[in-house]
Amino acid sequence: MALSKELREAVPAAEAVVSTNAGGEVLKIRAGAAFDAMTYLRNRTDEPFNQLMDLTCVDRVATDRIFEVVYQLRSLDTGRRLMVKASVAQDDPRIASVASIWKSANWGEREAYDMFGVCFEGHPDLRRILLYEEFEGHPLRKSYSYLKRQPLVEERDPIANPWPAKDLEPR
Amino acid sequence: MSLINSVPEMVLTSKVDAMLNWTRKSSLWYMLFGLACCAIEMMQTGGPRSDLDRFGMAPRATPRVSDLMIVAGTLTLKMALRTKVLYDQMPDPKYVVSMGSCSNCGGLFQLAYSVCDGVDKIIPVDVYVPGCPPRPEALTEGLILLQDKMMNEKWLTRSAPLTVA
Numbered sequence: 001m002a003l004s005k006e007l008r009e010a011v012p013a014a015e016a017v018v019s020t021n022a023g024g025e026v027l028k029i030r031a032g033a034a035f036d037a038m039t040y041l042r043n044r045t046d047e048p049f050n051q052l053m054d055l056t057c058v059d060r061v062a063t064d065r066i067f068e069v070v071y072q073l074r075s076l077d078t079g080r081r082l083m084v085k086a087s088v089a090q091d092d093p094r095i096a097s098v099a100s101i102w103k104s105a106n107w108g109e110r111e112a113y114d115m116f117g118v119c120f121e122g123h124p125d126l127r128r129i130l131l132y133e134e135f136e137g138h139p140l141r142k143s144y145s146y147l148k149r150q151p152l153v154e155e156r157d158p159i160a161n162p163w164p165a166k167d168l169e170p171r
Numbered sequence: 172m173s174l175i176n177s178v179p180e181m182v183l184t185s186k187v188d189a190m191l192n193w194t195r196k197s198s199l200w201y202m203l204f205g206l207a208c209c210a211i212e213m214m215q216t217g218g219p220r221s222d223l224d225r226f227g228m229a230p231r232a233t234p235r236v237s238d239l240m241i242v243a244g245t246l247t248l249k250m251a252l253r254t255k256v257l258y259d260q261m262p263d264p265k266y267v268v269s270m271g272s273c274s275n276c277g278g279l280f281q282l283a284y285s286v287c288d289g290v291d292k293i294i295p296v297d298v299y300v301p302g303c304p305p306r307p308e309a310l311t312e313g314l315i316l317l318q319d320k321m322m323n324e325k326w327l328t329r330s331a332p333l334t335v336a
Contacts (some may be wrong), residue, residue: 150254152252
């Protein structure tokens, strides 16, 4: 629990709470102070968390009305791992980008934006990374119907409306 | 066309058709269109053990010189647009083999938000090869089926004016 105390002294606005989950450390922070807290974690003197291994998001709208942005940090010096979670409101999901702290956050934030619609403020190039530009909505949100499709070309039902046979079609 | 139209159809054109079909089926150039794990099996089929070269098939990197498109793998909605464009760029006569469950019907991923469930919704398919992924033997069987289909086509007769028949 030393990390929680340390972070509370360095960045009091983050209101850090450390717990353990499945043997790993989980640090919950306020989204408003996420950038300061992450900067501190990156630049700690004795054990800096200088690698961002992953950046994802969790939809907790049904239970808590939030999206949870999850950062997986690792210290290259000691191998210590830390999971950092920050909650953003469902109706206005905004959080500061950490792409200026870890370069690996760039594409992770773009993916979280693509799939969940979380807006990372200060990101150098926040656009969709996997889906096409014409796509509307954010498919990994629980509110996105799993039956919804957004095809780019006209689709044909080949059973109800079969393709014409090649060797009978007039040229 | 005028020569063909001037002779009795049953004597000559069927044989020319057969010869043309034989030449066409013996030099099926396929476009490399590996989209997912089925592409690994397609490479195996082109490799030395089940050698596709013995059918006169050669992989091509461009649709403009290809006769056949082997759609190997999951077709996403983003890729469906490209698939349609590439199919339209292939010269006639052109054929499509749908390889594996994903391109047949969407397979395991057919309920995903980004997956087109079946390449036959976009372009006409001649042979469906089931499997996840199909073994090289299965793909070879599908290609032999396609060759049989090509041998039964009558392109010359079909393109002749209706009054001659």
